[in-house]
Amino acid sequence: MLGNNIGLMCTADGTWLGDRDIEKALARWNRLPAEKRRAGAVEIEDRGPFDPTKGVQAPPGALIVRVFLRELTHDNAGQLCAPRVRGELLSSGTRYQILEEPNRDFLWMTEPEWRALAPEDPKTGDVVVVPLSVRERIFRFHLIDAAKGVAGPWAREDIREGELTLTVAEVSAERIGMRLNCSAVMANQSDLTRAEALMEVRMLGRLEYDRRAKVFTRFDVAALAPYRGVRGDCQGQRRGTKVRTTLGFAFELAPDGAWVRGVPPHGTRLETGSSKSLADYFRGAPGKILPEGTK
Numbered sequence: 001m002l003g004n005n006i007g008l009m010c011t012a013d014g015t016w017l018g019d020r021d022i023e024k025a026l027a028r029w030n031r032l033p034a035e036k037r038r039a040g041a042v043e044i045e046d047r048g049p050f051d052p053t054k055g056v057q058a059p060p061g062a063l064i065v066r067v068f069l070r071e072l073t074h075d076n077a078g079q080l081c082a083p084r085v086r087g088e089l090l091s092s093g094t095r096y097q098i099l100e101e102p103n104r105d106f107l108w109m110t111e112p113e114w115r116a117l118a119p120e121d122p123k124t125g126d127v128v129v130v131p132l133s134v135r136e137r138i139f140r141f142h143l144i145d146a147a148k149g150v151a152g153p154w155a156r157e158d159i160r161e162g163e164l165t166l167t168v169a170e171v172s173a174e175r176i177g178m179r180l181n182c183s184a185v186m187a188n189q190s191d192l193t194r195a196e197a198l199m200e201v202r203m204l205g206r207l208e209y210d211r212r213a214k215v216f217t218r219f220d221v222a223a224l225a226p227y228r229g230v231r232g233d234c235q236g237q238r239r240g241t242k243v244r245t246t247l248g249f250a251f252e253l254a255p256d257g258a259w260v261r262g263v264p265p266h267g268t269r270l271e272t273g274s275s276k277s278l279a280d281y282f283r284g285a286p287g288k289i290l291p292e293g294t295k
Contacts (some may be wrong), residue, residue, distance in 0.1 A: 012042040043057045056264035059282075059289045061111030064254040064261065065219050068102040071147035072224075072246045072292065080224070080246060103146050106254065106265045109134060110287030114216065117166060118209040122176050128166040133284035137163045140182050141267035141281060143201055145229050147247055153267055154186045156283075158197075161185040174212060180205035180221055197229035205251065221251040 002219050009025040011019040011032070018025035035041060058064060077082045083100045119126055139162050140153045162184040170177035182203035187195035205221030225247045230240055254260045270277040282289045 011036065012044070012097075056268045056278055057290075058108055058261045058264075059110045059287055060263075061287075062214060063109040063114035063219075065107040065109070065251050066250075066254045067105040067107050067142050068250040069144075069147050070100075070102045070106070070248045072248045080248070082248070102250075103148075104265055105142060105146070105267075106260070107138065107142055107251065108265055108268075108281075109137075110282070110285045110289065112286040117178075117207070118176060118211075118214075118216070119168065122168045122171050124168055124171055126168040128168070128178065130164045130166060131285075133164055133282070133286075135266075136283065137281065137285075138164065139186060139201075141265065142251075143184065143186065143199065143223065143225060143249060145199070145231070145243075145247065146228055146266070147245075148231065148260070152270065153280075155188075158186045158188055158203075159184065160187050160190065160192070164203075172208065175217070176209040176211060178207045178209070180207060182223070197227075199225050199227045199229075199247070201225040201249075203249070208236065216253065219251060219253045221249075223249040 007020070008019045011017065013036075015032070015036075017028045017117075029037065070082050072080045073083045082102075085100055101200070112130050116131050117128060117134075119128055123187045136156065136159065139159050140156065144151045144153060162182075164180070164182040164184070166178040166180055169174060170180050180203065182201065184201040184203075185199070186201075187193070188196040189195040192198055201223055202225075203221060203223035207216060208218035208219060209215070210217050226245075227247050228242070228244045230242055265281060267281040268275065270280075280288065
């Protein structure tokens with residue numbers, strides 16, 4: 001809500017309070033009559049039937065992984081670290097300092113995709129090739145420069161290099177332990193020296209599969225990615241700001257809960273108010289993928 005034009009503030013009955021400047025909006029709220037500020041003062045009328053083309057739900061049996069993204073900095077010893085405070089946020093000429101938090105997203109995999117990650121007759125040292133649809137989804141939609149705001153995906157042709165494999169590390173009657181290795185290069189030009197946007201990723205992780213329950217119990221992956229690119233007019237940065245930085249990514253299994261399934265990946269909602277980008281997010285994925293409310 002700070003430093004951009006999307007922080008529109010109003011009451012439940014539509015009374016406009018302001019935009020961009022939260023403090024002024026709160027002051028207007030406090031000046032409203034008490035009867036307008038009490039809980040339940042406004043009743044929302046029936047909004048009509050739900051439009052299933054505007055909702056997105058996880059495919060049946062989907063594996064849901066939480067994704068975290070930070071822009072990293074260097075400490076006094078020159079080591080990469082997570083910054084504690086952000087100080088570049090602007091609103092109506094005021095500079096704010098807030099605690100630095102990672103940006104968040106969710107990675108969805110269809111049931112056939114994640115089942116393909118667990119070999120049926122594993123042996124130590126076996127290499128499991130990750131389905132192309134999963135590799136492309138991670139590279140295009142989840143290894144992006146979204147640390148400081150909303151960002152679009154890489155185009156398919158922007159994936160210049162990309163290897164993502166699992167190696168069986170341990171096998172028992174109860175579980176399979178696997179190491180994940182990944183290296184990828186995404187750039188908006190084939191000549192990397194001339195590319196305006198360039199990301200080089202190195203990713204390592206550990207996955208564990210319960211052979212009896214037939215579910216993944218661990219999906220811990222971390223990635224470092226030197227990046228250069230151009231950011232838009234967002235979070236106090238001028239339009240066309242060139243950046244050179246290092247991004248840090250982390251993936252982990254999402255907890256059980258209905259709220260998790262109700263928060264779709266940003267890549268499925270790139271067109272505001274619709275689920276048109278759902279097909280691009282799941283490009284090439286086996287399994288049933290439907291907008292919410294359809295059969």
